[in-house]
Amino acid sequence: MKQFNPSFFDISNFIVSKKVFNYRPSDDTREEIHVCYNVNDAYIPIMGTSMVSVIENNKDASLSFHIFTDGYSDGNEKNIEKTAQKFHCCCYLYILNMKQFDDFHIKVSRFSRITYGRLYMAKVLKEHTQRYIYVDADAICISSLKPLIHLDMKGYIIAAAPDHPNSVKYRSDYLKLRSGKYFNDGIMLVDCDQWEKHHITERAFSFQCEPKERFLGQSQDILNLVFDGNIYFLSHDYNITAGGDDYDTSHGVFIHWTGRRKPWKMVLTRFDSKWREYNALSPWETIVNIMPIKKPENYHDFQQWGRYKKKHGDVKGYVYGIFWYSVLRILFKLGL
Numbered sequence: 258m259k260q261f262n263p264s265f266f267d268i269s270n271f272i273v274s275k276k277v278f279n280y281r282p283s284d285d286t287r288e289e290i291h292v293c294y295n296v297n298d299a300y301i302p303i304m305g306t307s308m309v310s311v312i313e314n315n316k317d318a319s320l321s322f323h324i325f326t327d328g329y330s331d332g333n334e335k336n337i338e339k340t341a342q343k344f345h346c347c348c349y350l351y352i353l354n355m356k357q358f359d360d361f362h363i364k365v366s367r368f369s370r371i372t373y374g375r376l377y378m379a380k381v382l383k384e385h386t387q388r389y390i391y392v393d394a395d396a397i398c399i400s401s402l403k404p405l406i407h408l409d410m411k412g413y414i415i416a417a418a419p420d421h422p423n424s425v426k427y428r429s430d431y432l433k434l435r436s437g438k439y440f441n442d443g444i445m446l447v448d449c450d451q452w453e454k455h456h457i458t459e460r461a462f463s464f465q466c467e468p469k470e471r472f473l474g475q476s477q478d479i480l481n482l483v484f485d486g487n488i489y490f491l492s493h494d495y496n497i498t499a500g501g502d503d504y505d506t507s508h509g510v511f512i513h514w515t516g517r518r519k520p521w522k523m524v525l526t527r528f529d530s531k532w533r534e535y536n537a538l539s540p541w542e543t544i545v546n547i548m549p550i551k552k553p554e555n556y557h558d559f560q561q562w563g564r565y566k567k568k569h570g571d572v573k574g575y576v577y578g579i580f581w582y583s584v585l586r587i588l589f590k591l592g593l
Contacts, residue, residue, distance in 0.1 A: 259360065259465045266458060271377055273352040276334070278341040285345075287319040290406050291382060291389040295325040295353075295374030301333040302541040303394045303521060305340060309535040310397035312344045318403065320346040323382060323389070325374040327355045339540040351381065360465035364475055372476045375442065376461040383449035393443035396496075396513040397532055405446055405495060405510060414455055416446040416489035418496035420477075421515070428481070431473050436486025442477040444496040444511050446489075457483060501528040518561045523549045525565050549581075553593060556585035 341348040417440040429439040472478040498515040520532035549558035563578025
């Protein structure tokens with residue numbers, strides 16, 4: 258495993274720039290909750306919808322958002338400030354020095370190395386709070402975060418929900434985890450003091466330069482190897498995967514679109530519609546297309562559309578989806 262000089266992890270080596278947009282009322286007496294994201298520029302508008310969902314469901318809290326990115330456009334920076342101004346919250350915008358993450362593997366080419374930013378953010382957040390909630394950009398909040406932020410973690414470093422039941426055994430076996438447990442890192446409650454005490458960032462970075470064949474995922478696999486089941490396991494209510502499909506969401510906290518189907522591409526479920534409502538409240542452009550856009554590279558979306566319609570007894574919708582899946586797939590393979 259890779260070794261580092263302790264000074265390597267100094268904040269000056271990781272944070273290229275920091276901007277703060279603070280529009281919280283000066284006399285705000287509400288409890289402050291810190292929420293973190295790591296995103297590339299293309300995903301900032303998606304994150305914006307997630308931020309609005311947190312705000313709309315936590316009006317009794319003073320919210321501080323910490324956004325870690327590898328760069329951002331002027332338009333996205335302006336909309337982050339507009340979000341802080343419109344909703345009277347605080348947004349911290351950090352650019353990470355991505356050279357420090359170069360030796361982490363990329364398992365799937367469409368994924369970004371910025372996902373590894375969550376391995377470092379506790380070193381920044383410890384100056385602001387003892388606890389924070391990490392949220393993937395493709396998740397929305399549907400209820401209060403106060404029960405989570407006040408959770409008795411029993412001394413554990415993080416709290417997170419198990420991954421989808423169908424994948425836990427496969428993934429834990431693949432990584433050779435002794436615990437046989439595997440969690441999803443898309444929603445995490447993090448204790449900064451415990452994270453630092455147990456050198457989690459340093460231990461995670463030791464997995465740099467490992468062959469990508471050792472992993473099925475990226476940061477999530479690294480964290481599961483570091484913790485190997487030694488975390489506080491939340492119920493699935495805190496991280497309802499697959500966009501809420503086939504799950505009792507009556508006690509839900511986060512809906513998380515972990516699969517290929519994304520609510521900004523199509524609307525199939527009530528939570529896809531709810532995502533669009535939060536999107537419309539954000540300063541970013543409102544997405545109005547209900548069905549996937551007929552571009553060759555979107556052929557998988559039509560397959561998802563067809564499968565969902567078939568599962569719910571909509572034969573006409575199934576035929577429509579599979580027809581366009583077939584046509585667009587051919588065009589994609591032909592490079593048209």
